[in-house]
Amino acid sequence: MQPKQFRKQTHRQWQWQNRASLLGGLWVLLIANAFAGNTFRVDDSASQPITAHSQLKWKSAAPKGAEAYEAETSTRVNIKLNTQPWIGKMGRIYMALPPLASANGQLRAAWTTQGRLQSGSLVSGGRGLVFQGPITAAILEDIMNVKISVDGRLISTSANLQFYFEIELYE
Amino acid sequence: MVHQRKPLGCFSLSIRVVMALWTFASVFASVLYVEPARAWSLTIGAGSRAIFLQVGNGANNANLGTINLVSVIVPAAVVGSGAAQVMTTNSTQANSFFDGFNVCNPPAQLYIGGYFREPSTTAAVATVQLNAPANLISGTDTIPFNSISWTSTANGNTFGDIPAGTFAGGTQFLVNIASNRWLENCHIFSYANSAVVPAGTFTGRVVYTMTAP
Numbered sequence: 001m002q003p004k005q006f007r008k009q010t011h012r013q014w015q016w017q018n019r020a021s022l023l024g025g026l027w028v029l030l031i032a033n034a035f036a037g038n039t040f041r042v043d044d045s046a047s048q049p050i051t052a053h054s055q056l057k058w059k060s061a062a063p064k065g066a067e068a069y070e071a072e073t074s075t076r077v078n079i080k081l082n083t084q085p086w087i088g089k090m091g092r093i094y095m096a097l098p099p100l101a102s103a104n105g106q107l108r109a110a111w112t113t114q115g116r117l118q119s120g121s122l123v124s125g126g127r128g129l130v131f132q133g134p135i136t137a138a139i140l141e142d143i144m145n146v147k148i149s150v151d152g153r154l155i156s157t158s159a160n161l162q163f164y165f166e167i168e169l170y171e
Numbered sequence: 172m173v174h175q176r177k178p179l180g181c182f183s184l185s186i187r188v189v190m191a192l193w194t195f196a197s198v199f200a201s202v203l204y205v206e207p208a209r210a211w212s213l214t215i216g217a218g219s220r221a222i223f224l225q226v227g228n229g230a231n232n233a234n235l236g237t238i239n240l241v242s243v244i245v246p247a248a249v250v251g252s253g254a255a256q257v258m259t260t261n262s263t264q265a266n267s268f269f270d271g272f273n274v275c276n277p278p279a280q281l282y283i284g285g286y287f288r289e290p291s292t293t294a295a296v297a298t299v300q301l302n303a304p305a306n307l308i309s310g311t312d313t314i315p316f317n318s319i320s321w322t323s324t325a326n327g328n329t330f331g332d333i334p335a336g337t338f339a340g341g342t343q344f345l346v347n348i349a350s351n352r353w354l355e356n357c358h359i360f361s362y363a364n365s366a367v368v369p370a371g372t373f374t375g376r377v378v379y380t381m382t383a384p
Contacts, residue, residue, distance in 0.1 A: 049211060054215050153290060155217045156217055156291045
């Protein structure tokens with residue numbers, strides 16, 4: 001009877017350990033994957049949007065024409081990217097935005113800059129190029145005027161847009 | 172029994188070693204990979220809700236105080252004959268603010284249209300109702316309001332989206348307008364002329380309202 005209990009207990013432990021090991025392994029693979037490519041998140045914690053909240057406005061007050069559902073808003077952001085870790089390297093820096101959480105549609109962001117970064121655009125779930133070339137300074141900064149447009153029906157209360165930057169190194 | 176336990180014990184031990192290695196690797200990797208802080212975020216608020224209703228002359232997405240007049244002069248020879256008298260209006264609203272299309276033919280037709288703006292994909296409707304008094308009045312004389320009816324049409328769309336009807340006196344449902352849709356028509360009014368009434372100018376005001384949930 002004793003060995004039977006021992007065997008049962010050991011098997012449970014083995015199952016638990018196996019699951020834990022599997023999760024640990026997946027995490028390692030995930031992290032390894034992050035390091036395997038040449039793409040890294042860029043610290044933009046010094047960036048400052050002029051406002052943290054912006055109200056969407058219907059492009060046309062009435063629901064008419066091709067832009068019947070289009071709503072838009074704009075904001076200005078002082079972008080400060082910490083590029084210290086990649087000084088001396090060639091890189092492409094992208095601004096990215098995760099997919100909209102509660103909607104099937106896409107949100108579009110288009111921006112203009114003062115020239116240090118590139119003007120461009122992106123759709124939610126994607127990214128847009130803001131810089132390409134040699135990284136020569138520890139801080140890359142510019143002022144972005146960002147215009148956001150979306151099917152206004154998809155944002156029924158509010159949505160928090162978490163933009164981020166990533167750098168892709170190349171030779 | 173001992174032989175059965177041993178291999179299991181050995182196998183279990185080997186898993187523990189692998190697990191320990193993986194756990195160490197995970198922690199090590201976690202220490203190495205710290206996602207940089209993000210500062211650039213923006214909360215966007217929904218577009219505003221709105222309802223717009225225009226009856227007769229109106230302003231594009233704005234209030235206009237104009238109250239149009241729908242009238243008819245019944246010739247003395249046919250008063251009470253039962254020959255319906257088509258009414259006319261003082262409206263000049265021919266074009267739609269939706270697309271500028273010449274939708275109505277004033278003064279015979281009275282424009283009526285509106286929309287319901289809603290930042291949602293969930294279907295919703297705004298309700299258009301009208302309220303008419305029981306009678307048109309001239310001093311102490313009256314004509315029942317239900318002696319006036321209307322048909323509905325539009326240039327390019329003869330179907331009565333905002334349907335034909337007869338004033339009943341009191342509040343009447345007219346139409347539901349779905350969210351984020353524009354609905355419009357032209358109404359042509361007619362007096363039934365089915366009763367002999369004393370001479371006079373009989374008046375009454377109809378008020379149209381639109382309500383969103």
